[in-house]
Amino acid sequence: MNSGILSKYRLEILFVAVVVVFVTVFLIQNVNIQAAAKPGQETWQGSDDMGSAAIEATGYHPWISPLWTPPSTEVESLLFSIQTGIGALVIGYFFGYYRGRRDRQNTP
């Protein structure tokens, strides 16, 4: 039943295919970009920061700064990870709960 498995998991296969294409293009692009980059030039910047830079290039200066800024990129990535973790925890909790509920209904 090979075709049965393919059809059962067709969305998973599709998703993995999209990821593979995404990663492949990224890796190829990265080689090109690193080769073209001048030494010390930052690559793969955040679009939000590029947006801010484009605004400052017009001569505008922000009139207020954040109350609190993470003191380093390490601390910032920690906080972003916590945000990811909270999301994943909630998703995992409820999908686990759904799974347990389904199993319980299936056992007489």
Next chain:
Amino acid sequence: MHIMEGFLPWQWCIFWYLVSAPFIIYGVYLLNRRIRENRETLSLLAVSGAFIFLLSSLKMPSPVAGSCSHPTGTGLSTVLFGPITTCVLSLIVLVFQALFLAHGGITTLGANVFSMGIAGPLLGYAVYRLGRAVNLNPFANIFLVTAIADLFTYVVTAVELAAAFPATQGGFLVSFGTFFAIYAVTQVPLAILEGALIALVFKYIVQSRSDILVKLKVLTPVQVTKIMESFA
């Protein structure tokens, strides 16, 4: 799509607060009513909110642009609960990021809620209704809704910035081109990836809680049976 703290003139901050406020107020009202009347759907509401939390925290490289950006994650809740509820969930995430991560800002909150929580989900919802009207496959529909809600969020950010900072030569359109290139072009591959992910997640939701989806009128019982059989 985050406009950073202080990066909008104060007049525009107030303007976007005023535009977003009615949606938020109505959204909070709807959310309260849902919590009182329809407790069963709350678990999926939490899951939808959690996807916004998770996906908007991922800064991903965008192969076409050579820069990084993040998905918005608003597609799932747009389909399940509609755009008005989605704007409240987005607000929670944006406040979290503004306060603890210095990503986005309190003064620019109105503008950021409008792009991520209101404009993107509203267009996504229109696409969703259209897809249903023409009997589009539910998974293809969710892929489209998610990708378009994500992409349009960034288009609207470009509009917001172009309106606040029109180029001295060429005005709004030239400026819009600049910001569109920074935000929207970067976003295309991420929107596709996000759409594919949420379509896959939707399969798991159908398989585990089709009863809630029927209750929310996202799927009819006949559609549920058909989907279950097609993945058997």
